[in-house]
Amino acid sequence: MSITKSQTEKIGAIFNGNRFVIPTYQRKYSWTDTERKALWQDIEESLKDNMNHFVGTLSFKENKSIGLSTDTVYEIIDGQQRITTLFILLKNLIDKIEDSKVRESQLSAFIGSKENLKLQPLGADGDFLKRLLFDFDNIDQESINKRSQRFMYSASKLFSAFANPLKSSEIEARIIFIRDRIEVLVFNVENQAQAVKMFSIINDRGLPLRILDKTKSILMLYSTLHLKEELNNQVNNSFEKIFDSYDDLLVSKEKLGILGRLEENTIFTQHYYSASKLFPSTWNNRDGADTIFDNLKTRCEELKENPADLKTFIEEYLVDFENFAVNYSNLVKEIETNSLYQKPFRYLEFTATLYPVIVRLYMQCKLDELLPILETIEVRVYKLRGTNPIADMYWLSSHISAFDLSVDDIRNHLKNFCEKFVNNHVFRTYLDNPIYGNGAVKYILSEFSEHNYNLNTYKDFQVEHVFSKNPNYDALSYGFADDYDYEKNRFGNLGLLEKGLNIGLGNLPPINKVNGYLESKNSEIRNLAGEIQKGNFNKISVDKRRNIILEYCINRFTLN
Template identity: 25%
Template sequence: MNNPVTSPAFVESINTKASAQRAFEIKASSCTLKENSQEGGNIILGENKKYCIPIYQRTYSWTEIQLKKFISDLFSAFSSKVEQGEAEPIFIGTMQISAIKEGEHQIIDGQQRLTTFFLLLRFLKEKFPESSVLKEEKFDWLRTEVNNGEQQKFLKEVIESPSSVEGSLNPYKNNYNLIQHFFEEQMQSMEEELGFNIEDFLDFLFSKVYFVLIETRAGLSKNLQIFDAINTTGLDLNGGDVFKIRMYEYLHDIKKQEKSIFEDISALYEKIDKKNKEFGDQVTDIQQILAIYQYVIVARHQLPGTLYSLGANTFFERLFDSIFKIEKWENFSKASNVEISLKELDEIIDCRFLWHRNWKYKKNFSAEDAGAVKLIWNSRYGRFWHLYSVFLFQLKEDENRWEKLLYFTRQLNRLFFIYSVRFDKRINEIYSTLMHRVIDRLVNGSYEEVMSIINDKIGKETSHNTGWKNLNYSLTTNLVENAKRKNLICRLSAMLEENYKSTEQSQIKDIINRIFDEPLDVEHIEAYNHIEESKRVELHAEWGQDINSLGNLIILESNINRGIKNKPYIEKIKQYHTSKFPFIKNFHLTYPEWNLNTCKSRTEIEKNKILAYLFKENEKPYSASAVN
């Protein structure tokens, strides 16, 4: 047979790829179902071989399209036997199994294909009862542990009496019916043109359909690594799949839980899906929940702070590697002390959806609180928004945790705003040093300690107005040189013109939508380019840096801004009047004319307004009697 994917060279390449893995045994071979004439070839069935689909696998789920292609490919290859006297071999893919244990192999990859062959053979035995080959066929070589035995009940129904089994909820029966339909359709077509003989078809099926079978002797985690190293087709495990499997191995092998614990793990995934459906939105997923839990684990077990920056998938992959002693990873020397809890993951899911419910409906928020959330997301430190869920989780026994979270959010916004405005990039002083202390105290300390760290860093206005990158300069001068700085300042300025203390839900939504969600531009009140080109040099000579100062900038709906372009102020204010923002609508009442002096005056007013907001509440920490 001249088929590159089943040749010895291909099989050797599989072994070469896998050889990079450590502490395991691997054997790769070219296999057929029952009859293999290749030197060193192997077979899938026969010799009392039995297979188990382990509990952590997905349910059987091949679709109608996949089944139709499967049957069509088989008949396409088989037709060459009738036409040419020799059937063309067909490669069906790779299959990875564990070494035999308790009389059976566990299927790591390939269960969908093997189960489909199982159903095909069961159909053929029912269809051709006179076949001597099929009379000897038994169906005790495949079982499944998926869904804690429920899938095995479905499979057993098809084994014992396929023609009497109702479909719908039984995926094996449903696909059995589809296989029957597609097979009879192909067989009828072939009979009309070339003739069909079941014994010839079985000879082809058992001897010309090839797999590359990879048998490994290793733990579950190592088997997943091998799968990842060699897999090029079939199921692609994502981070959520891998965590589910490795968490099962951790609880079953390390914590000695029963196999049924897998159902508890799966229940967390189902809970997330159910709650997402309730909200009609993809609120979160298991990767985000793990990212939140990552903060808790790193802080609680005093792991190096650099691990906060790892992606959640990588973090848990390396954590499990270290717990299982598969591989030594830098910064995971304390991994053996780590406890991973389904109960805590369940509580974090609840906290994440509690936060989203209040956010979505603006329940227990003020407009200021909602604006703080938006400003944090848009700051240079937006990744720390996960701390809302960590906060709710850590203070779960505190009846005032929501009010405390809001104060935490407002102060965190002040801190991030100051350092996002003062510096054009995020700085390690905040991103690493300070926030690692905040997370540590949030997990291992007290609420009061957390707020003390944040409030001390906010400090006084004077502490931010000395030397290079002082706050006064950053708030007022040449805002257009850094888009993030410009947008943060102008949006906070706009929020402070609104009734931002409002707790009325419709008003909160209106304020937040206008400032943060609808299309906005930052408008130069005095146009950066004079409408008369000949006056542009004179304009810039007169205005200098003030042309890009806080006083000369204002947020404005994009459609209005793009309509007025660089018209003179007297023309612009006619369009300002159509704005949804009350302070812009009435801008002409405060500033009936616009010139350099009014610009400088407004710069001071805007600066002082923002500074008052940033520092006015820094010495008023939350108390149950004084929220907001």
């Protein structure tokens, strides 16, 4: 069946006699169980209420058929998440049909064969979809390292589980419903220009396209309308790598437990903050994703009457964004295996503000040499002081990107930044104050012990009050005055102890904690147990220990 330019269609009619490809530049499959369960529930409710179900708008571009195939081939411009989900759902339902002849006829009409699927993502996801649909039981779930493929695998598992308890008549009813009663509004565009114009319209109408999709589409639009499609392939190829890099970042984020609230906007904005040279008239370090996208459109509008300048800008933006995204992904993958990166990235955890600088330094192979001073900045400024200065850091990331600075030049910039916000005097003052609850304390105490704990051990540590937070004894008898609430939270009275041991010790006096301390993997707290056991451990002892920790910090997190 040929799809006309604009019409409401049933899913069954769309798949019957047509084949669809998902280009490599499109977003990878990213629907989660939340969206999939919602779709299943919509189908169940519509069946119950005897109503058709409308799933939205789809946009296709017709491609020329290959060879003697009688099917029409369409490129999916918009709607591939819904199409892919329905395709996997249909396959799982059809697999439950008991009559083999009926099952094969349904597969032939709506799914195709392993060699010739009705829906074909291009690239590695296409090969995986074939295995998923026709060789599911032989897929090793643990070996799936692409986020999009993990989502497809989860979709098949979910729909198989939902379909499993259904009777034959119930399976048939759902296949018929999907085929005949799920409706979509279809737009069939004739060429690439119409395709990107469609994206532009969707963007302007406020439909929920994500920031990377919108960015790709606007660059495609200007390439198509003002550069005679000259950069279309480059836009497609660059964004394929950007999409893959972002998906890889999400996999690494989940695996390593770092990167906090990383999302599409994060990688998009962090690139912009480190690329002021590309936006000379509009760049601002406080711009959000929507403003940055508007700046991109503004820059294209400024240059569209001069195609050579427009081409140069788009090329430079694509190359820089692609390199930034790919290196970002490579850096985070390397964190797992590079021993130099373990502590600052996984134990201390850099603030997001530092990542534009970190990624640019990684791109220039300068990160390893500058990692110690970046660690110092994180401890002093972002963790201990608890402030988040962005202007200087984003300026520096752009400066690093624009100029070939030496490692010493960059180190001096970083040193000046740290001295501006937390010089040695300020550092000592913060360290000397009540510090319990500060984000730097656990890392400082871990480093103070001078032992390389594995990550699980480090995560199990809690910050322990040597003289208890809520003592069941008289703290005044140990030399403390009425300011105990102040003194108990200073460094000399804090140590690292495993969670289980810490809970077990409760609010006991130090002498009654010795046996618990001796069981710890933390050598520093074990040594402290020996000092307590020796006798006369009191406020003077705590003050002495605090001064030792302070001197250690000044030397360990130094600017020299």
